[in-house]
Amino acid sequence: MLYLRATFFVIGGPDYLLADFGYIGILLIIAVLFTVSTLLLPLTLALFGIVPKKSNPTKVSTYECGMETIGKTWVQFNFRYYFFAILFVAFDVLTVFLYPWAVNLKGLGVYGLAVIVVFFAILMVGYVYAWFKGALEWK
Amino acid sequence: MTLLEQFRLWLATILPGWEWLAYVVPAIVGIVVILGFVLTMVIVFIWYERRLLGRFQIRLGPNRLGPEGVFQPIATAVKILLKEDVVPEKGDKVLHWLAPVIVFVPVLMIFAVVPFGERAILADLNVGIVYVVAISSISVVGIYAAGWASNNKYALISALRTVAQMVSYELPLILAIVGVVLMAGSLSMTQIVASQDIPFFILQPLGFVIFFLGTLAELNRCPFDLLEADSEIVAGYHIEYSGMKFAMFYLGEYGHALAYSCIIATLFLGGWQGPLLPPIMWLVIKALVVFSTIVWIRGTLPRLRVDQLMAFAWKGLLPMAIINLFMIAAEVLWLPETMLWIMGAVNLILAAGLILMWSKLFTLGGGRVEV
Numbered sequence: 001m002l003y004l005r006a007t008f009f010v011i012g013g014p015d016y017l018l019a020d021f022g023y024i025g026i027l028l029i030i031a032v033l034f035t036v037s038t039l040l041l042p043l044t045l046a047l048f049g050i051v052p053k054k055s056n057p058t059k060v061s062t063y064e065c066g067m068e069t070i071g072k073t074w075v076q077f078n079f080r081y082y083f084f085a086i087l088f089v090a091f092d093v094l095t096v097f098l099y100p101w102a103v104n105l106k107g108l109g110v111y112g113l114a115v116i117v118v119f120f121a122i123l124m125v126g127y128v129y130a131w132f133k134g135a136l137e138w139k
Numbered sequence: 140m141t142l143l144e145q146f147r148l149w150l151a152t153i154l155p156g157w158e159w160l161a162y163v164v165p166a167i168v169g170i171v172v173i174l175g176f177v178l179t180m181v182i183v184f185i186w187y188e189r190r191l192l193g194r195f196q197i198r199l200g201p202n203r204l205g206p207e208g209v210f211q212p213i214a215t216a217v218k219i220l221l222k223e224d225v226v227p228e229k230g231d232k233v234l235h236w237l238a239p240v241i242v243f244v245p246v247l248m249i250f251a252v253v254p255f256g257e258r259a260i261l262a263d264l265n266v267g268i269v270y271v272v273a274i275s276s277i278s279v280v281g282i283y284a285a286g287w288a289s290n291n292k293y294a295l296i297s298a299l300r301t302v303a304q305m306v307s308y309e310l311p312l313i314l315a316i317v318g319v320v321l322m323a324g325s326l327s328m329t330q331i332v333a334s335q336d337i338p339f340f341i342l343q344p345l346g347f348v349i350f351f352l353g354t355l356a357e358l359n360r361c362p363f364d365l366l367e368a369d370s371e372i373v374a375g376y377h378i379e380y381s382g383m384k385f386a387m388f389y390l391g392e393y394g395h396a397l398a399y400s401c402i403i404a405t406l407f408l409g410g411w412q413g414p415l416l417p418p419i420m421w422l423v424i425k426a427l428v429v430f431s432t433i434v435w436i437r438g439t440l441p442r443l444r445v446d447q448l449m450a451f452a453w454k455g456l457l458p459m460a461i462i463n464l465f466m467i468a469a470e471v472l473w474l475p476e477t478m479l480w481i482m483g484a485v486n487l488i489l490a491a492g493l494i495l496m497w498s499k500l501f502t503l504g505g506g507r508v509e510v
Binding site: 019020021022023024026027028030031032034035036038039041042043045046050051052053054055057059060061062063069073074075077078081084085087088091092095098099102103104105106109110113116117120131136137138 | 143144162163166167169170173174220221222223224225226227228229230236239240243244247248251261262263264269270287289290291292293295299302303306307309310313314317320321324325326373378379382383384387445446449450453454457461464465468469471472
């Protein structure tokens, strides 16, 4: 706790990373308060009768261009979404590794580039396989 | 050292023993300024898009309220405030309330790392651009929650489409950013701007095009606006929303457009840098140029089909983004820094060649796209 205080409030010290994230924390709190209070504004006005509050069964029914909903709405998803989700996860994890590499490429030199090329090549095998297998088609 | 840091140090000297106050007050002042900027610019953007779209469609657009109709968004806001709040009976009521919050809060959070000037930034994170990528994806959860909570088939279809689209277009977007990081050698937004003596859209045109298209998809703007395709699914995920909750989605959409316009300006167009005018003006001008292009595309292009949309991301943008990434990595390693113009020329030729090559892939079959 003492250390946290020290890093937060050290004056002109070199370590103001945590202080920056503190600003973002305060922004998060204010953003949530702002959004929620804006959403609650019409409810408050409804108490004074400025905003109408006349509900009826037709108004709160599901809107489907005048038709009744047939069957359940919360259905199971098409499995095609999972193909893309899995491919996305693979590539997204790859990009997590790419960012630190990209920051310091000049320091790493040709060796760093070669390593990433090999890393990419391994992933590309899966990508090309998915392409030829038709997993990228939307039929 | 940012302006806020300076303000904090000054407060700390006049308020000894109240360090936490000296820390919180500058933060709140900065956040209020940013909120004011965002809300003003969103109102300007709404008005600007309606006017511009009117011009594109050879009509006038809103021009009655105030000079050139500038007060139209305010009238819209007041009207929306006085609307009744309808929650569908069969829907998930808690999620229905939560969704607008989840959509809007991340949009505001992005502005924490947008540099408005050399030292005018709320939090100069050393992982700035990763923060932007991470935070801006959270809005998708809100859109999906809205579609699910509405208990409406149109809304659910729209929400599913959004998730698939976001997931697909996020990859080219992130890979295009890696190109910028390679050139700048830093993830911090201020460093990225500072390293752009020549704006990056000249040095890496292909990365710019990929990032711009990824942004369009991320913002759900035309031609990637399948989630609110009026002719098939009426209004998409916000079909069951009314009043202030609908306004939150609307604000969130334009706030997101503003945020991404600022991010494009920062990453590729040199950010706040520019002669004569103050830095904040340059950022606003560049953001407006980007937004005008987005509206122009909306006024010109028809909507894509779902299969075209997915194929364009996975078979078009992703391979191009990977080629672009390795091209720039090689150039950063082997080209001396005094020969940047060679890099620009090579990349421009590469971009033109690749786009021509890939466009052949997507125009097979005489009208019907077989991908």
